Amino acid sequence: MSWNITEKDKYTVFLPNFNSELELTNAIYNLQIKGNKIIDCSSIVLNDSVISLLAKAYKDHSKLQISFLVIISAKEDMDSLEDYFVVVLTLSEAIEYIYMEELERNV
Numbered sequence: 001m002s003w004n005i006t007e008k009d010k011y012t013v014f015l016p017n018f019n020s021e022l023e024l025t026n027a028i029y030n031l032q033i034k035g036n037k038i039i040d041c042s043s044i045v046l047n048d049s050v051i052s053l054l055a056k057a058y059k060d061h062s063k064l065q066i067s068f069l070v071i072i073s074a075k076e077d078m079d080s081l082e083d084y085f086v087v088v089l090t091l092s093e094a095i096e097y098i099y100m101e102e103l104e105r106n107v
Contacts, residue, residue: 002017002018002027003015003016003017003027004016004017010036010098010099010102011035011036011037011038011067011094011095011098012035012036012037012038013037013038013040013091013094014031014037014038014039014040015040016040016041016043016044021047021049021050024044024050025049025050025053028050028053028054028057029053031057033057033060033061033064033066034066035066036066036067036068036098036101036102037061037066037067037068037069038069038070038071038091038094038095038098039054039068039069039070039071040071040091041054041070041071041072042071042072042073043073046072046077046081051081051084054070054084054085055084055085057085058070058084058085058086065105067086067097067098067101067102068085068086069085069086069087069088069094069097069098070085070086070087070088071087071088071089071090071091071094072087072088072089073089075089
């Protein structure tokens with residue numbers, strides 16, 4: 001279980017480096033609740049168990065005013081997933097979203 005991780009000043013991007021649902025589930029479950037996160041799931045099919053874990057991670061991060069975004073590949077899935085966590089289609093959208101949230105928190 002591992003991620004390709006890219007750390008920046010205001011956020012960290014997590015790109016799954018595995019194929020199985022079990023590995024993804026374990027990796028999401030073991031994410032630490034610190035720092036703004038972008039989870040790139042654009043190459044992964046999100047089933048109910050993964051969506052549930054992402055929703056829990058989103059809630060845990062939100063309680064501490066930490067951004068948690070998920071990149072997906074299918075625009076048609078956005079409406080159904082937005083009820084659980086913040087979804088975007090590209091990394092640049094995710095970065096802009098984090099910077100906007102940071103500005104809002106600092107006002």
